[in-house]
């Protein structure tokens with residue numbers, strides 16, 4: 125079926141080439157360009173889906189093969205205690221501390237870009253609770269080890285087959301957790317009397333978020349290196365100065381890499397966003413099956429677990445749960461060189477992050493480990509370089525009973541702004557700078573060296589996080605991705621360069637285009653939608669004559685049938701399918717388009733882009749039931765683009781049905797055009813409703829006005845045939 129769609133697309137292109145004389149050259153050229161683009165995108169998708177694969181892990185075999193489990197450093201990033209409530213971060217951290225893995229092999233590092241005493245306070249309180257929570261989880265083999273999820277699961281609360289002893293213990297834990305969350309919530313809510321920061325919190329008094337020194341604090345330490353105690357827990361807030369770019373999350377990840385290098389230097393590192401808690405406590409063991417595999421493990425730079433979500437709104441109204449994409453695109457890439465790095469739920473090989481090539485894993489970096497060279501590339505901390513050499517040579521440097529608190533001074537130094545001056549951090553190795561979607565180029569840079577990556581999909585699923593709960597945050601997120609990925613596409617870490625000059629395999633490079641052309645796709649969609657409206661308004665698109673007439677209609681019908689089946693096969697509903705299709709049209713023509721424009725401005729050096737953190741909702745704290753799945757709007761240009769799109773097509777359809785088309789042309793426009801335009805209006809239904817609603821569910825008056833003006837200009841230019 126997929127190939128049949130490709131053939132239809134090619135036919136459509138052929139028709140377009142043959143009909144070159146029936147249009148003005150600009151419209152013909154634009155149509156040809158857009159349709160070629162759609163065909164290319166379809167080839168990219170086909171190529172990606174063609175040879176799917178799945179890696180299955182066998183825990184029983186791991187323990188036979190691996191004599192000693194390796195250390196793993198765990199990284200959590202948080203940036204804003206308001207958008208990312210400390211209670212969410214605390215739950216993620218607790219779930220990590222409670223991993224089913226020897227505690228003396230784990231160290232958890234939390235990077236706080238908000239430099240907030242609230243986050244630090246919450247972590248300190250959580251570490252006290254962890255002393256009860258972790259033994260409880262281990263004793264009763266609890267699966268969900270993020271307390272707020274465990275306690276909100278009604279099935280476990282009411283289950284009658286638990287021993288009475290568990291019931292009692294559970295209640296005790298719940299009381300302790302309620303007490304903890306109470307304390308944290310009280311701190312976060314604004315107080316009438318300004319609060320005095322004393323004792324441990326004194327370092328945070330008079331702190332300016334954008335201008336402060338590095339703070340590194342060891343909250344928990346497993347001093348004796350015992351496997352059934354608690355892992356280390358370290359809080360880091362890297363130095364920020366107004367004139368030093370901090371490179372958002374990429375900067376934070378590089379600091380985490382260095383601080384952990386100095387303190388524990390584990391050969392593997394897990395990175396999660398603050399809302400992504402562990403759902404399968406055995407996940408590290410599963411991943412070790414892949415990374416420590418004696419046959420293929422040494423080629424794998426990172427293991428990626430899917431981004432899945434808890435409490436996702438039913439049928440995915442905002443199209444941000446990515447279920448079908450995991451199934452078809454990510455598994456497809458798994459059959460090639462491996463999934464792209466998607467920023468969270470990823471286990472990295474430390475030396476791959478340091479820029480090592482897969483072939484050098486045993487020999488080190490061609491033996492050129494001279495200290496001065498390393499200091500030039502990696503910065504001038506002696507302690508860090510010693511650890512680095514060990515990591516690059518793959519020698520286990522740290523005994524189990526290391527004390528992070530002995531290295532606080534060195535750790536603070538490597539978290540400073542000036543540490544990276546003149547080094548390769550963020551340029552050739554580590555998390556790469558320059559794009560607000562740091563994850564994709566970082567992954568490309570690794571694949572470019574010839575590494576593979578693997579998906580790890582154990583049951584139960586590895587991590588779950590919170591998908592943006594409303595339309596506005598979804599659009600902010602998509603705009604950020606589209607803009608960051610556009611910068612990647614046109615920058616030196618583009619997959620095209622990686623394929624031509626590096627070791628990215630051809631088909632892998634092609635499938636990377638699915639990710640990196642997000643913004644560009646938006647641009648072509650807007651362009652085509654504008655053409656459609658123009659054709660209807662001026663009555664000029666000649667439909668393919670004879671047998672050709674059915675091409676667009678067949679494409680529309682077969683594409684939809686195909687995708688519906690894809691959804692049904694993996695157990696999703698038709699409503700889910702429709703919601704995703706609709707969101708695809710909406711975000712392509714709004715957030716991705718605007719993101720593309722801002723990405724282009726950044727590439728041209730005209731303006732810079734900012735990482736806008738997505739709001740994380742702590743869903744079990746309760747929300748308005750009526751709110752769920754409703755579309756909200758704000759004054760962002762994203763909604764101006766959307767409203768304009770809707771108004772233009774509504775006007776075009778009105779003109780058509782009232783017979784007001786410009787008289788000078790009149791070749792007739794295709795039924796296909798009218799159908800497409802109507803389909804677009806149907807997809808935009810939430811916007812249409814938004815025009816008539818008030819409050820957050822209504823499109824703001826200023827947005828409507830701007831869109832009216834833009835739509836009027838478009839229709840006017842189109843009718844006077846100035847446009848195109």
Ligand SMILES: O=c1ccn([C@@H]2O[C@H](COP(=O)(O)OP(=O)(O)O[C@H]3O[C@H](CO)[C@@H](O)[C@H](O)[C@H]3O)[C@@H](O)[C@H]2O)c(=O)[nH]1
Pocket residue numbers: 201202203204208235237371372373376396397398399466467468560561562563601604605608735736737738739
């Ligand atoms: O200056 C910053 C900005 C963000 N973050 C952290 O980055 C993470 C991701 O931010 P979020 O707002 O949740 O972005 P999402 O769009 O949900 O994240 C996806 O997209 C990002 C790239 O745009 C990736 O980095 C993420 O891993 C991936 O989950 C969060 O933990 C933030 O705390 C920082 O540490 N420092």
Ligand SMILES: [Mn+2]
Pocket residue numbers: 397399589738
């Ligand atoms: Mn997120």
